[in-house]
Amino acid sequence: MIVFDLKCAAHGHVFEAWFGSSADYEDQQARGLVTCPYCGDAQVGKAVMAPAVVAKGNSRPEPAPAASTPVATTPDPAKMRALVEALAQAQQKALEGSTWVGRDFAAQARAMHYGEQDRASIHGEVAPAEAKALISEGVEVAPLPFPVVPPHAKN
Structure with a gap:
């Protein structure tokens, strides 16, 4: 499975979508099956995504500095x-x-x-x-x- 951040051309809505592979995304996009869940626009393309960088096995993550704002947690x-x-x-x-x-x-x-x-x-x-x-x-x-x-x- 692969996840893409997608964006509709009409209103700039950004949303996440899962596909079996990049080829599945390309196929569904070519057939007009990928649409914005907010407005239904079929003019949808990939949005800029932050890369998922995995830390090396021998390195430890830096402890997060104490923040004055609450940190987002996994929803209950x-x-x-x-x-x-x-x-x-x-x-x-x-x-x-x-x-x-x-x-x-x-x-x-x-x-x-x-x-x-x-x-x-x-x-x-x-x-x-x-x-x-x-x-x-x-x-x-x-x-x-x-x-x-x-x-x-x-x-």
Whole structure:
């Protein structure tokens, strides 16, 4: 596995992404599968990364000087689980009363925006490029933090 810091061209969002290899990254990038998780922009490239330099086995790291500011620590797993659970519950509450429209999302969102269909709360699937097109038309859309299992796929 390899991790890259990536940056979207539209808004400069920097995010981390994992790939099986550099070749996997290049392949997914060429096929337009690498998109910004914040805005959906497909114009994504590698961001400047700090190199991971491993210390020699016979050298000891210098002790860190006493800092006046707190040092960042590894997040508490229990707190992270609670945060993810809270986000999942917030998404579930936001989707109450919303109708799953699957891949018909873009067409229905446009129809509602242009007054061809009554407004309603819907959610579904849309390609990043199509989501960007909807936003540029003024259609109000937002990505969900977690994937949604389509109703027909639930056990």
